[in-house]
Amino acid sequence: MTDMRSRLADIVGAANVRDGADAAEDYARDEGLTSVATRPAFVVAPGDAGETAEILKAAAETGTPVTARGSGTGLSGAAVPRADAILVSFERMNRVLEIDTENHVAVVQPGVTLRELEEKTAEHGLVYPVYPGELSGSLGGNVATNAGGMRAVRYGVTRHHVLGVEAVLATGEVIRCGGKYVKASTGYDLTQLIVGSEGTLALVTEATLKLQPRLAHQATVLAPFGDLTAVVRAVPKVVASGIGPLILEYIDAMTMGAITYTHDLQLGIPDQVRDTSQAYLVVMLENRDAERLDDDVAATGELLTALGAVDAYVLPGPSARRLIEAREQAFYTAKGAGADDVIDTVLPRAALPEFMARVQGIAQASETFVVGCGHAGDGNVHLAVFQKDADKRAKALRELFAASMELGGAISGEHGIGHAKKAYFLDLEDPAKIALMKRIKQAFDPTGVLNPGVLFD
Amino acid sequence: MTDMRSRLADIVGAANVRDGADAAEDYARDEGLTSVATRPAFVVAPGDAGETAEILKAAAETGTPVTARGSGTGLSGAAVPRADAILVSFERMNRVLEIDTENHVAVVQPGVTLRELEEKTAEHGLVYPVYPGELSGSLGGNVATNAGGMRAVRYGVTRHHVLGVEAVLATGEVIRCGGKYVKASTGYDLTQLIVGSEGTLALVTEATLKLQPRLAHQATVLAPFGDLTAVVRAVPKVVASGIGPLILEYIDAMTMGAITYTHDLQLGIPDQVRDTSQAYLVVMLENRDAERLDDDVAATGELLTALGAVDAYVLPGPSARRLIEAREQAFYTAKGAGADDVIDTVLPRAALPEFMARVQGIAQASETFVVGCGHAGDGNVHLAVFQKDADKRAKALRELFAASMELGGAISGEHGIGHAKKAYFLDLEDPAKIALMKRIKQAFDPTGVLNPGVLFD
Numbered sequence: 058m059t060d061m062r063s064r065l066a067d068i069v070g071a072a073n074v075r076d077g078a079d080a081a082e083d084y085a086r087d088e089g090l091t092s093v094a095t096r097p098a099f100v101v102a103p104g105d106a107g108e109t110a111e112i113l114k115a116a117a118e119t120g121t122p123v124t125a126r127g128s129g130t131g132l133s134g135a136a137v138p139r140a141d142a143i144l145v146s147f148e149r150m151n152r153v154l155e156i157d158t159e160n161h162v163a164v165v166q167p168g169v170t171l172r173e174l175e176e177k178t179a180e181h182g183l184v185y186p187v188y189p190g191e192l193s194g195s196l197g198g199n200v201a202t203n204a205g206g207m208r209a210v211r212y213g214v215t216r217h218h219v220l221g222v223e224a225v226l227a228t229g230e231v232i233r234c235g236g237k238y239v240k241a242s243t244g245y246d247l248t249q250l251i252v253g254s255e256g257t258l259a260l261v262t263e264a265t266l267k268l269q270p271r272l273a274h275q276a277t278v279l280a281p282f283g284d285l286t287a288v289v290r291a292v293p294k295v296v297a298s299g300i301g302p303l304i305l306e307y308i309d310a311m312t313m314g315a316i317t318y319t320h321d322l323q324l325g326i327p328d329q330v331r332d333t334s335q336a337y338l339v340v341m342l343e344n345r346d347a348e349r350l351d352d353d354v355a356a357t358g359e360l361l362t363a364l365g366a367v368d369a370y371v372l373p374g375p376s377a378r379r380l381i382e383a384r385e386q387a388f389y390t391a392k393g394a395g396a397d398d399v400i401d402t403v404l405p406r407a408a409l410p411e412f413m414a415r416v417q418g419i420a421q422a423s424e425t426f427v428v429g430c431g432h433a434g435d436g437n438v439h440l441a442v443f444q445k446d447a448d449k450r451a452k453a454l455r456e457l458f459a460a461s462m463e464l465g466g467a468i469s470g471e472h473g474i475g476h477a478k479k480a481y482f483l484d485l486e487d488p489a490k491i492a493l494m495k496r497i498k499q500a501f502d503p504t505g506v507l508n509p510g511v512l513f514d
Numbered sequence: 515m516t517d518m519r520s521r522l523a524d525i526v527g528a529a530n531v532r533d534g535a536d537a538a539e540d541y542a543r544d545e546g547l548t549s550v551a552t553r554p555a556f557v558v559a560p561g562d563a564g565e566t567a568e569i570l571k572a573a574a575e576t577g578t579p580v581t582a583r584g585s586g587t588g589l590s591g592a593a594v595p596r597a598d599a600i601l602v603s604f605e606r607m608n609r610v611l612e613i614d615t616e617n618h619v620a621v622v623q624p625g626v627t628l629r630e631l632e633e634k635t636a637e638h639g640l641v642y643p644v645y646p647g648e649l650s651g652s653l654g655g656n657v658a659t660n661a662g663g664m665r666a667v668r669y670g671v672t673r674h675h676v677l678g679v680e681a682v683l684a685t686g687e688v689i690r691c692g693g694k695y696v697k698a699s700t701g702y703d704l705t706q707l708i709v710g711s712e713g714t715l716a717l718v719t720e721a722t723l724k725l726q727p728r729l730a731h732q733a734t735v736l737a738p739f740g741d742l743t744a745v746v747r748a749v750p751k752v753v754a755s756g757i758g759p760l761i762l763e764y765i766d767a768m769t770m771g772a773i774t775y776t777h778d779l780q781l782g783i784p785d786q787v788r789d790t791s792q793a794y795l796v797v798m799l800e801n802r803d804a805e806r807l808d809d810d811v812a813a814t815g816e817l818l819t820a821l822g823a824v825d826a827y828v829l830p831g832p833s834a835r836r837l838i839e840a841r842e843q844a845f846y847t848a849k850g851a852g853a854d855d856v857i858d859t860v861l862p863r864a865a866l867p868e869f870m871a872r873v874q875g876i877a878q879a880s881e882t883f884v885v886g887c888g889h890a891g892d893g894n895v896h897l898a899v900f901q902k903d904a905d906k907r908a909k910a911l912r913e914l915f916a917a918s919m920e921l922g923g924a925i926s927g928e929h930g931i932g933h934a935k936k937a938y939f940l941d942l943e944d945p946a947k948i949a950l951m952k953r954i955k956q957a958f959d960p961t962g963v964l965n966p967g968v969l970f971d
Contacts, residue, residue: 159750159864203699214697216706217674230946237862238893240671241924242660242710243931243939244969245951249673249706253699270756293616299727299802345756349806405694407616436695467698474700482700489687494702496957500950512701 061119065101065143068111073102073149077140084144087131088388089477090398097124097138102149106223106231106262109145113260114229116143117504123227124508125256127167127195131202132388132399133475135255135511145260147197153177154263160237161268162220167197167261174266183268186212189471190385200261203253205471207304207341207381210296210434212269214471216252223263224251227502237265250497255473256508258501272343274350275303277377278357280366281326281334285309288336289409291364292433295340296406298360300353304341304381305434312387312430312441313337319390320383324376330367338366338433339380387430391441397450398442400478402458404466406436415460416440423453437470451480458485474512483514518576522558522600525568530559530606534597541601544588545648545845546934547855554581554595559606563680563688563719566602570717571686573600574961580684581965582713584624584652588659589845589856590932592712592968602717604654610634611720617694618725619677624654624718631723640725643669646928647842657718660710662928664761664798664838667753667891669726671928673709680720681708684959694722707954712930713965715958729800731807732760734834735814736781737823738791742766745793746866748821749890752797753863755817757810761798762891763841769887769898770794772847777840781833787824795823795890796837844887848898854907855899857935859915861923863893872917873897880910894927908937915942931969940971 065074077084077096086094098121103109116123122142129136138144151168158181163174172192174185189199189206198204200222205214212218221235224247235241235248251259282288288307295305308316313336317324326334340357344350358369372380383390388399404412416438420427426443440457444450458468458481468474474482483491495513498505522531534541534553543551555578560566573580579599586593595601608625615638620631629649631642646656646663655661657679662671669675678692681704692698692705708716739745745764752762765773770793774781783791797814801807815826829837840847845856861869873895877884886897897914901907915925915938925931931939940948952970955962 157862157864158754160862161750161753162862203697203703205697205699209697213674216697216703217670226946226950228946230950232944232947232950234947236922236924238860238923238927240660240662240666240673240892240894240927241860242662242712242926242928243924244943244947245715245954246660246673246706246710247947247950249703250954252703254702255699258702270754272756293618296618297615297727299729403695403698405614405617405619407614435697437697465693466695467693467700469699470695470697471699486701487689489683489685490689490691490701490704493683493687493689493704493957497702497707497954500953500957 061121062099064115065099065112069101069103069108075100083129084146087129087134087136089132089134090392090396091477092134092137095137095140097142097144100144100146102146104149106225109225109260109262110229110231112143112145113225113227116506117227120504121506122509123506125197125260127198128170128193130191130194131198131475133473133477135201135473135475135508136198137476139510147195150262156181157237162237163266163268165196165264165266167195169196170194178268179271182271184271185218185266186269187215187218196264197261200252200264201256202473203471205432205437207306207432209432210305211301211303216249218267219248219252219264220267221265222248222251222261224259224261226259227504227507235265239267255475255511257498257511258507272345274347275341275343276350276354277372278340278354278361278369279324279372280338280361280369281330282336282338282366283333285336285413286410287365288338289413289433291338291361292409293407294364295360296434300342300357302340302434303343304339306339306384306430307433308337308339308384308430309428310335311428315390315394316383316387320379322379322383324372324380325370334367384430395443396441397444398454399439400442400454400457401437401439401470401472402461402466402468403435403437403470404461404464406434408464409433409436412461412464416457419453419456419460423449425449425453455481476511479512518572518578519556521572522556522569526558526560526565532557540586541603544586544591544593546589546591547849547853548934549591549594552594552597554599554601557601557603559603561606563682566682566717566719567686567688569600569602570682570684573963574684577961578963579966580963582654582658582717584655585627585650587648587651588655588932590930590934592658592930592932592965593655594933596967604652607719613638614694619694620723620725622653622721622723624652626653627651635725636728639728641728642675642723643726644672644675653721654718657709657721658713659930660928662889662894664763664889666889667762668758668760673706675724676705676709676721677724678722679705679708679718681716681718683716684961684964692722696724712932712968714955714968715964729802731804732798732800733807733811734829735797735811735818735826736829737795737818737826738783738787739793739795739823740790742793742870743867744822745795746870746890748795748818749866750864751821752817753891757799757814759797759891760800761796763796763887764890765794765796765841765887766885767792768885769844772851773840773844776847777836779836779840781829781837782827791824841887852900853898854901855911856896857899857911857914858894858896858927858929859918859923859925860892860894860927861918861921863891865921866890866893869918869921873914876910876913876917880906882906882910912938933968936969
């Protein structure tokens with residue numbers, strides 16, 4: 058191990074290698090509720106792709122596991138290292154290399170945070186519209202998990218905005234895939250394969266991201282509904298209307314109560330309405346033209362009332378911002394309330410009413426308390442699961458995932474599989490697909506050093 | 515071979531197997547200008563995924579090449595079989611299985627044509643917005659080549675609309691990837707890997723496609739410019755305006771002359787303007803609201819004039835439709851005029867002026883005549899190349915592709931590599947990426963029976 062330490066120091070400089078035992082506790086974990094904090098053998102901070110490639114060569118030669126880390130805000134444990142691993146921290150590779158205003162593209166290093174990219178794009182009237190909620194998250198981590206968030210109903214998720222990557226293979230080769238164009242038919246799309254692969258195929262050292270024009274005007278409509286089923290039934294109709302919402306979220310009454318209490322939010326909803334509402338729909342609209350936005354807000358209010366909303370409130374700017382911020386932090390609210398796990402299964406949006414009915418049944422039968430909110434426009438349901446008994450909880454989770462898959466869904470919409478959901482993934486997914494994914498993994502990483510234990514055993 | 519024929523007949527029924535020698539000439543070719551027509555050993559038409567799997571098992575056991583065929587409208591030869599191959603024609607698997615109006619999804623078999631899908635979606639006020647121009651093209655072929663077309667600037671290309679596939683591997687396994695949801699982070703994205711793989715990784719037997727609301731109102735603005743550089747310089751500005759055009763095409767004067775002549779088009783452009791214009795920009799807009807569309811048309815006209823257009827004409831509906839149709843058929847116009855090859859390189863849209871300048875230089879130096887048009891909004895340039903001498907032509911093409919790649923582009927935006935552009939692909943692309951793609955190919959197709967000779971030697 059002394060040999061490895063000096064070899065790593067030769068690559069990145071002594072100041073940029075630490076023994077895991079000496080590194081900050083933060084390197085041992087992510088934000089997942091079930092992640093087991095583990096200090097790696099070494100924490101290494103490369104300065105560029107060339108250094109990253111040398112680290113991977115050293116790892117492959119010695120069979121040493123490598124885990125990549127951005128900001129550590131993941132929820133599935135994919136950035137949590139093994140005890141014998143080299144943790145590659147991209148903290149030094151944190152520059153926005155370019156905001157290209159003609160091609161509407163940003164070129165970033167993996168350690169750049171969403172907050173920094175938001176600030177840099179705003180200066181140019183552009184926006185990177187993927188908004189997973191945690192602004193301290195890194196772009197490298199977002200690429201690794203194919204992060205989503207509230208604006209996916211309008212703009213899609215990380216995958217739809219990564220036009221190209223520079224990536225280091227476990228062979229030590231550095232490749233560049235894609236570029237500043239939105240389409241190509243020139244061999245296999247390696248970029249799309251690397252996005253969402255949770256650090257198991259390659260380490261991304263640069264990403265070329267598609268930007269959008271930043272529209273000037275936004276408005277938020279909040280609609281309480283008598284019951285959750287009515288909310289989720291309304292969702293496909295709002296999408297079909299062509300109004301094109303930026304955000305289309307459902308929040309159940311329990312979660313709304315918790316986040317408004319935690320964040321001391323006053324939304325101006327009469328007590329009587331609040332007491333009889335089981336769930337809320339939040340619709341955010343945007344437009345480059347203020348008048349068009351006003352018309353759309355009016356049309357949305359009428360539509361929601363026609364779809365069974367008790368009422369529809371246009372939230373003033375500051376309240377709307379605080380509600381969205383509070384919703385973004387719902388995970389932390391659930392964590393603070395003692396949630397034992399969170400899931401983010403995705404399914405056809407029209408299957409949400411049936412799924413939510415099944416969730417209630419599974420929760421009751423397993424004596425598990427389940428509350429949530431979700432990106433209703435994309436059928437992505439975020440549930441906080443309260444059940445101390447690990448066996449009962451695992452059984453309930455397996456049933457929830459199986460129900461989602463039976464209705465045409467998948468285990469995770471945006472958090473990823475990592476370690477946290479691996480057992481369910483390997484248990485419920487088609488073995489032929491698992492075997493194929495393992496062969497693909499082998500094609501990228503013949504020595505198996507990239508994030509072993511993530512996705513596969 | 516008699517054994518194989520009877521084995522295939524056992525799988526699909528005798529009526530659905532033909533010897534290549536007895537099959538129609540059409541099975542031997544696609545529409546590519548350089549494709550070499552080749553009759554396969556057998557033409558087989560499976561009725562479902564199970565039969566397709568049995569065909570692939572028989573092929574893998576005997577090492578017999580398999581090429582998939584939709585409508586044969588490809589331009590790069592990926593559907594042209596080898597003489598010893600089984601050609602799998604999806605002509606019997608031609609049903610639209612579902613138009614799901616709540617999830618905005620179509621589920622189709624690979625033999626469905628774009629025309630049929632257009633008709634079926636129109637009945638429900640929805641649209642599959644990928645529009646590669648040739649409506650007789652099959653969805654299976656579109657998925658295999660990641661087909662693009664004129665509306666990509668607004669809606670993206672095939673890749674962005676394929677939410678899931680059922681696919682048969684060369685192992686005979688049938689897998690289902692993705693589904694009726696727009697995002698997931700549940701293992702590697704096999705769907706996106708299979709899209710654009712030109713029949714070399716798997717045979718797609720069903721595709722789940724994202725649909726959009728069909729907007730009611732469309733308008734087309736035609737703007738002549740004094741020179742081509744001014745046109746391509748205007749493109750990023752139109753995109754940045756936020757007007758969100760559905761179509762943003764450039765057509766050079768030579769190509770415009772040819773397509774208006776061939777299609778007997780009267781666009782109402784004064785002779786004097788036409789005679790001094792070197793190129794045209796076609797901007798199509800759409801909106802769900804007629805008044806908003808009118809405002810956008812006016813704003814577009816002002817913008818184009820400010821960007822140097824000689825004038826901006828709003829085309830009446832029938833003229834606009836005929837111009838777009840004629841533009842779609844530009845390939846056939848070039849073919850009719852005796853073009854020796856076509857290319858469809860893609861590059862950052864802001865690099866178009868520099869690229870077009872280099873094209874002129876390459877054309878002059880190689881005594882090659884090059885004209886074109888293109889999806890300017892996505893930086894996808896379609897050039898017809900007139901040069902009878904094969905060596906001179908190959909040299910010119912290599913220089914054109916090298917120039918595009920040097921400016922950050924890729925060889926093909928939407929036609930694919932197939933056989934037609936393989937030599938350039940293998941010559942110009944990073945060997946590390948080629949080697950990785952070959953390992954991925956091996957992971958899917960260990961016996962190498964799927965479309966050998968396409969993409970790789």
